[in-house]
Amino acid sequence: xxxxxxxxxxxxxxxxxxxxxxxxxxxxxxxxxxxxxxxxxxxxxxxxxxxxxxxxxxxxxxxxxxxxxxxxxxxxxxxxxxxxxxxxxxxxxxxxxxxxxxxxxxxxxxxxxxxxxxxxxxxxxxxxxx
Numbered sequence: 497x498x499x500x501x502x503x504x505x506x507x508x509x510x511x512x513x514x515x516x517x518x519x520x521x522x523x524x525x526x527x528x529x530x531x532x533x534x535x536x537x538x539x540x541x542x543x544x545x546x547x548x549x550x551x552x553x554x555x556x557x558x559x560x561x562x563x564x565x566x567x568x569x570x571x572x573x574x575x576x577x578x579x580x581x582x583x584x585x586x587x588x589x590x591x592x593x594x595x596x597x598x599x600x601x602x603x604x605x606x607x608x609x610x611x612x613x614x615x616x617x618x619x620x621x622x623x624x625x626x
Contacts (some may be wrong), residue, residue, distance in 0.1 A: 502558070503558075504556075504557050504558050504561075507557070507558045507561035507562060507565070508561060510561065510565050511561040511564050511565045514564070514565035514568045514569055515539045515540075515543075515568060517568070517569065517572060518539055518568040518569070518571060518572055519535070519536050519539065521572045521575075521576050522535040522536075522538075522571065522572065522575065523535060523536060524576075524579070525575050525576060525579045525582060525583065526583070526586070527583040527586050527587050528586065528587070528590065531586060539564075539568055542564070542567075543564060546560060546563070546564055547560055550563070559622075562622075563618070566614065566617075566618045569614070570610075570611060570614040570615075570618075573610050573614055574606070574607045574610045574611055574614075575607070577606060577610075578600070578602065578603040578606050578607070581600040581602060581603040582600075582603055584600070585597055585599060585600055585603070
């Protein structure tokens, strides 16, 4: 089996790059200032909870940063291609808070398909890191 040639320092750089890509892409995808703020803060809040939890479970920092980077990039892959439809749904939901706005069918299928593909890729590559 092929071993990962990325050291922990490399995963720190990769996770920083993934965070930057996530924040830029997700801010581009969000239609309102509130959504942009929430999406910008999310990776940092997630990191605060993810690292201690993963370390308590015995995962290495490299594996933890791998998961963190993959999750952030998964969100970018899921939402950026259907950005306009997602933005329209968010705006419509804010305009009609009293009723549930249904998801756009194309967006729903894309998000499901892309999330499944990303999860399969993450699981497939996990043993390579060990």
